[in-house]
Amino acid sequence: MSVARLPTEDSNPKPKRARVEICPALSFLDEDKVGTIQPYDDALVVTLRIEGYDVKRVLVDQGNGVEIMYPDLYKGLNLRPKDLTAYDSPLVSFDGKVVIHWGQIRLPVQVDSEVVEVEFIVVDAYSPYTAIVARHWLHALGAVFSTLDLKVKYLSENQIEELVGSQSMARQCLVAVILHQLEVESSTSAKGGL
Template structure:
């Protein structure tokens, strides 16, 4: 998920375990983090990993959290700014410059709605 309101890039447990990360791979992260529901989130640590979209790769510092999400990661303002991305939530689309011009990545509004229904069902706001 790409979230313009998020001041950090977040990785959730499914992705964390899915790519084989262990606790010892994480660096300490002492800053408090508030979740979508206004509650403080349990932090596991932080890790810097490459994120490649349409051939453009940037190094992203993910804050790893131990909380449920229908998403595997949330790319927030740090990633958006590194990519020089422009987002449209209405069109579920993101555009950014690549070597060959402008890349456009578009996803399904139906899938976005399904994730929102799951999040609301779990009490995530």
């Protein structure tokens, strides 16, 4: 004689549903361009809070492998040589020249409530920008950016936050580069004529 066991609720549980967490998608829409002068080809230049100070003229550049700080910001933050640590790798500029650097420093960079520690290489070179934040900063923040929309978007507590670039600041930086180049060329040609 065999005994068959009838299924009960306990012995045949319902399949559990997978827990689905819905996260907002980081994307850019046509509305993101509102407020920009079209057409344009401006760099993405923002203001960030670095070491507790609001720092203007920071370039967001995904193509850069390291974050850069220029002398104006280094001096403006009252940093000293003893604050720097050694940086042993050579840096090469876009024109292929080796860039002289003073060392590196780790500083907090804040956007709204999000804070990311960033290793800046302090370089001794002219730039209309005070600093450049690059891939490391973007990845640590979990951000995406669009030069077309002049915005950086990132998630903060499951909400999409955005950092808006300044088109006028980007254009001022471009004019500063052109004027600096003209001064350098004028100085070089004056020296060559002697």
